[in-house]
Amino acid sequence: MRTIDLRSDTVTRPTPAMRRAMAEAEVGDDVYREDPTVNRLEALAAETLGCERAVFMPSGTMTNQVALMVHLKRGAEVIAPEGAHIYEFEPGAIGVLSGGVPRLVPAPYGVPDLEALRRAIHTSPHQAPTGLIALENTHNLAGGTVVPLEVQRKVQEIARTAGLPTHLDGARLFNAATYLKVPAREVAAGFDTVSVCLSKGLGAPVGSLLLLPKALEPEARRYRKMLGGGMRQAGVLAAAGIVALQEGPAHLERDHQMARALAEGLVRLGLGVDLKAVQTNMVYARVPEAPRFVARLAALGVRANALGTDRVRFVTHRDLDDADIPQALERIAQALERTS
Numbered sequence: 001m002r003t004i005d006l007r008s009d010t011v012t013r014p015t016p017a018m019r020r021a022m023a024e025a026e027v028g029d030d031v032y033r034e035d036p037t038v039n040r041l042e043a044l045a046a047e048t049l050g051c052e053r054a055v056f057m058p059s060g061t062m063t064n065q066v067a068l069m070v071h072l073k074r075g076a077e078v079i080a081p082e083g084a085h086i087y088e089f090e091p092g093a094i095g096v097l098s099g100g101v102p103r104l105v106p107a108p109y110g111v112p113d114l115e116a117l118r119r120a121i122h123t124s125p126h127q128a129p130t131g132l133i134a135l136e137n138t139h140n141l142a143g144g145t146v147v148p149l150e151v152q153r154k155v156q157e158i159a160r161t162a163g164l165p166t167h168l169d170g171a172r173l174f175n176a177a178t179y180l181k182v183p184a185r186e187v188a189a190g191f192d193t194v195s196v197c198l199s200k201g202l203g204a205p206v207g208s209l210l211l212l213p214k215a216l217e218p219e220a221r222r223y224r225k226m227l228g229g230g231m232r233q234a235g236v237l238a239a240a241g242i243v244a245l246q247e248g249p250a251h252l253e254r255d256h257q258m259a260r261a262l263a264e265g266l267v268r269l270g271l272g273v274d275l276k277a278v279q280t281n282m283v284y285a286r287v288p289e290a291p292r293f294v295a296r297l298a299a300l301g302v303r304a305n306a307l308g309t310d311r312v313r314f315v316t317h318r319d320l321d322d323a324d325i326p327q328a329l330e331r332i333a334q335a336l337e338r339t340s
């Protein structure tokens with residue numbers, strides 16, 4: 001029986017084109033900036049996203065945390081939307097690596113409440129100073145939801161007025177661009193730093209990029225090295241990243257359509273799904289005793305992640321066959337029958 005893996009788009013495997021590029025990659029020592037393929041990837045990413053420079057790193061967590069280290073002084077606050085990955089799933093790194101303090105603001109569907117965000121900016125000497133405003137697009141825990149460009153621009157205006165930098169956790173920036181039907185550079189526009197993952201929906205086996213101004217690059221590279229992210233012949237990985245940037249975005253619309261079909265099927269099965277939140281490649285469903293349900297589902301050959309006791313996340317991606325979603329729905333129905 002074919003296992004249908006809906007745990008995350010991080011499970012995507014390198015394509016044959018990526019493997020060929022990896023095998024043929026020209027390499028050098030990237031710590032000395034001599035890996036031609038890493039240099040090509042970084043130049044391509046900066047050009048694609050309309051930023052001055054890009055730094056290749058092993059993970060999205062590292063790109064986010066290096067950005068926070070560049071922006072934040074110890075004891076400064078980073079304002080972020082509730083459920084932000086930089087707070088929820090980068091295990092305490094904010095406090096450990098940058099000495100920053102998270103200040104979460106309400107963000108229904110991942111869209112920050114602008115009034116709450118304005119109020120969260122500290123100026124009193126009795127409080128931690130605000131050092132950064134961060135957004136997440138798409139927003140993972142909110143459901144893979146998209147922050148509208150005009151909201152991003154309003155947040156950037158608030159930050160500018162307050163003299164604050166901005167960071168975008170754009171792990172799934174290309175999913176947001178696909179949903180908005182705009183070039184990726186429009187989603188990245190206006191932020192001081194932007195993280196973009198190659199290893200999720202774009203399909204690369206490893207890696208993320210931190211997009212940033214030239215002036216911040218030396219510090220970002222120093223922090224990357226400090227964290228052990230200085231890589232040697234990383235062109236083998238960057239070669240796949242180039243293919244992912246060039247070919248990956250075209251597959252995302254299908255991922256979104258599969259998620260929509262899955263969501264509608266789950267509703268038909270009686271599960272609680274907020275269809276308004278199903279905008280890209282994620283579906284969150286309310287399922288009683290979620291961990292037990294996920295275990296039963298795994299025994300039926302469908303893998304998904306339980307969040308807490310009553311939510312299950314399903315994520316679609318390019319490695320799924322067209323038959324996988326209908327097949328997954330059949331197996332989900334079986335798993336549900338076993339509970340009744």
Ligand SMILES: Cc1ncc(COP(=O)(O)O)c(CN[C@H](C(=O)O)[C@H](C)O)c1O
Binds near residue numbers: 010136138140171208
């Ligand atoms: C918005 C966002 N920003 C950053 C990251 C970190 O990327 P990696 O460190 O896993 O490369 C993730 C990974 N998300 C992973 C997933 O969704 O399966 C897990 C939760 O960490 C993310 O969703």
